[in-house]
Amino acid sequence: VKGLVVNGLAFDADFDSGNCAKVEAVDAETDFNIWTSPDCMGQPHETPFRTWFYFSVQGFRKGTTLSFHVQNMNPQGKLFKHDMRPVWRSLPSKPTWDRLLYPVVTTGSKAEDNFVLHFKHTVSSPAADVLFFAFSYPHGYNECLLRLARLDALFSREPVVEADCLDASSLCISPQPGASASSHCGATIVTPRAGGPGLQPANAATDGIPAQADSATGACEGGSALSSDAIGKLIEQAAAAAAAAELPEAPSGVYYRRELLTHSLCGRRVELVTLSGSNGMLDCTEEPIAGLFPGSGERPRQFEKKRVFFLSARVHPGETPASFVFNGLLEFLLREKDPRAKRLRELYVFKLLPLLNPDGVFFGHYRADTLGLNLNRCYLEATLERHPTVFAALQVLKQLSSRGVLEFFVDLHAHANKRGCFIFGNALPFERQVExxxxxxxxxxNCLWFDFNGCEFSESGMYHKDRRSGTSKEGSARVGVFKQTDLTFCFALECNYNTGKIVNKLQPVQVAANQKHPVSPPPTPPRGAQLKYNPRSWKDVGKAVAIAVLDLRQENGASRLGAEGLARMRSIAAAWVRAEARKASIKAAKSAARRAKRDASDDDDDVDDDDDDNEQEAAAEGGRGPPQTLKEKANAAPAGVSALPRRPSGHLSAGPSSRVPARATVRAAAPTPRTQPVAASAPAPLQRRATAAVADVKLQPPDAAKPPARGASFTAVLARPQAFRPAHCRPAVKIAGRGTVPSDSDLVLRNARPK
Incomplete structure (x- = not known):
């Protein structure tokens, strides 16, 4: 929507990362239905991803309670089950984002495809402000460019600012000493919001969302509403001020280089930042790569005996926590007085790629690019024409790997289902896996919020297929880069949008005696209520990602591990890897046993000629013949026991026997698959189920006054029928053989069969 007025309120989403397809008034004046646009709305490659929303509201009155109902969201039930709340802010009076005060309500279900998210907000802002609401903390394309422009100013570089509705005055940047003021005032305009490959006009109708005119359908109560361009400028000014506050100064002895890696399908910049210490810098530069780095000058310098840490983010545009993890690592590296940051700059060259999908970010997509592609499945088949951003990142990674300097690759994501912050790694040989x-x-x-128990390093996780698209994770960044570089430290780092399961208890920092600058410990989290993640939480994760590198290399002068901490943690990691290997082996053995059992049951269909003759004779005499279907085979009695006719639940039939006392007691074991008895070698869970499902059965003959005749039928009375689970199972037994059964003896029903 763009400049749409409904019930006196002006709605807009035609700005960087905005997403709102339609607004409709409900009964109350401040009650509205909202529709969000799917990725690539109205195009042949439109996707079903409808989660991200981000829109503005103007013309409200202070004290009014606004209610919104998002009608067509994907059912993110696991998020909202744990009290996930959208975020809001008010510009210009309140530039920081906060979660909504009121809990959200969800109705409908995924199965019925009628999921609706209901949330409300009581306005406390001045009437002249612009209110913003979003699914999670936004971080747009222009905001990323403004942070890079801030770095340019800190390191006395000429900034390259490309942003819609942005002028130089919004940068809030003062030149560094020695730099000319005129070098900080350039700004150009990029592709318009409604242009480019795979993009649609803003008014297109799709997926049951009628087209809605941009012209106002009423008068805004607050007077004339701000245009989309003015709203965009307001957002940019807030982003520039935040960048100036979070990046206050440039440390000394830092090498900084910003490059245009390539352009996206819509012509937006894909940036690559090189950051390191000035020590070990060589005169030679990195070699150019064909088709990449258009219009740039010389490549960054090479460094002697320095390894490379490569960090990328936002291949999925709606996963905004990834940008805050990225910013946390960047801000930590630029600390002037932190010895850990200085040591990292001395040991490593950091290659930082902030936006892998700038088009999707700008257009408010949740998961796809402008061609409807999930770029995190294209790393094994990326091309410059169809996947330019992924292709360019891969070429740089392969070049660094061929030089033997690439050591870490971390791709940043956000997770909507699994709580916590955790890592997905690859399955490797033992020694590499331990590392x-x-x-x-x-x-x-080193982080309060990182949950090691949520990490996964399995081989199955490397080849798991998406349920919707059928594409495999083999084409994801961590697996694709690993397959093309054989890199050990190759990870996907995930952060939940909402909350985690645990809060770690951190050990105190062990500061050296000659340490000049103290290292501040992290604030102690409040006790009690479940903690919610915010940008500061995700930045702490980015900081810990960097500090862990120093601990791994035993170069951390302010470590939390102590003198023998690393050796102890390495032994714990080795034990964990062995335990996981045993679990995987047991799981594989069980799977193999199940397959062998299925194969053996299939082999039962192949019988010899004698058996065929007997079965044909039985059929000729009026019998049913051999079981043909799987259900009949499952209900068939084992060898040596004749089949029984079905009886009502709770009845058993006794076959030929010498003499069975009137009060014989039978204990019925739990029903087991394929009529097999529970053997002593059965898996422990099956044995436990069999023991727990025991019921007393009493046999009552037709005439208790005289002994029953051979072949007489008995009625079985279950003394504890509630013990049978599941309820639809029918116990049945045939007592075969000769001889008497002692009074009050225990018999095991070995042929309890499922219905």
Whole structure:
């Protein structure tokens, strides 16, 4: 929507990362239905991803309670189950984002495809402000460019600012000493919001969302509403002020280089930042790569005996926590007085790629690019024409790997289902696997919010297929880069949008005696209520990702591990890897046994000629013949026991026997698959189920006054029928053989069969 007035309120989403397809008034004046646009709305490659929303409201009255009902969201039930709330802010009076005060309500279900998110907000802002509401904390394309422009100013570089509705005065940047003021005033305009490959006009009708005119359908109560361009400028000014506050100064002895890696399909910049210490810098530069770095000058310098840490983010545009993790690591590296940051700059070259999907970010997509593609499944088949951003990142990574300097690759994401912050790694040989697990444990040792128990390093996780698209994770960044570089430390780091399961207890920092600058410990989290993640939480994760590298290399002068901490954690990591290997082996053995059992049951269909003759004779005499279907085979009695006719639940039939006392007691074991008895070698869970489902059965003959005749039928009375689980199972038994059964003896029903 753009400049749409409904019930006196002006709605707009035609700005960087905005997403709102339609607004409709409900009964009350301040009650509105909202529709969000799917990725690539109205195009042949439109996707079903409808989660991200971000819109503005003007013309409200202070004290009014606004209610919104998002009608067509994907059912993110696991988020809202744990009290996930959208965020809001008010410009210019309140530039920081906060979660809504009131809990949200959800109705409908995924199965019925009628999920609706209901949330409300009581206005406390001045009437002249612009209110903003979003699914999670936004971080747009222009905001990323403004942060890079801030870095340019800090390091006396000429900034390259490309942003819609942005002029130089919004940068809030003062030149560094020695730099000319005129070098900080350039600004150009990029592709308009409604242009480019795969993009649609703003008024297109799609997916049951009628087209809605941009012209106002009434008068805004607050007077003339701000245009989309003015709203965009307001957002940019707030972003520039935040960048100036979060990046106050440039430390000394830092090498900084910003490059245009390539352009996206819509012509937006894909940036690559090189950051390191000035020590070890060589005269030679990195080699150019064909088709990349258009219009740039010389490549960054090479460094002697320095390894490379490569960090990328936002391949999925709606996963905004990834940008805050990225900013946390960047801000930590630029600390002037932190010895850990200085040591990292001395040891490593950091390659930072802030936006892998700038078009999707700008257009308010949740998961896809402008061609409807999930770029995190294209790393094995990326091309410059169709996937330019992923292709360019891969070429740089392969070049660094061929030089033997690439050591870490971390791709940043957000997660909507699994709570916490955690790492997905690759399955590796034992020694290499121990190192990757150790690194994850070191991140947890330096971060309150990182959950090691949520980490996964399985082989199945490398090849799992998406349920919707059928594409495999083999094409994801962490697996694709690993397959093309054989890199040990190759991870996808995930952060939940909402909250985690645990809060780590961090050990105190062990500061050296000659340490000049004290290292501030993290604030102690409040006790009691469940903690919610915010940008500061995610920035702490980014900081821990960097500190863990120092701990791994035993170069941390302010470590939390102590003197023998790393050796102890490495032994713990090795034990964890062995335990996981045993679990995987047991799981594989069980799977193999199940497959062998299925194969054996299939082989039962192949019988010899004698058996065929007997079965044909039985059929000729009026019998049913051999079981043909799987259901009949499952209900068939084992060898040596004749089949029984079905009886009502709770009845058993006794076959030929010498003499069965009137009060014989039978204990019925739990029903087991394929009529097999529960053997002593059965898996422990099955044995436990069999023991727990025991019921007393009493046999009552037709005439208790005289002994029953051979072959007589008995009625079975279940003394404890509630013990049978599941309820639809029918116990049945055939007592075969000769001889008497002693009074009050225990018999096991070995042929309890499912219905």
């Amino acid at each position: 990757t697990v150790l690194y994850a444990k070191l991140v947890a040792a």
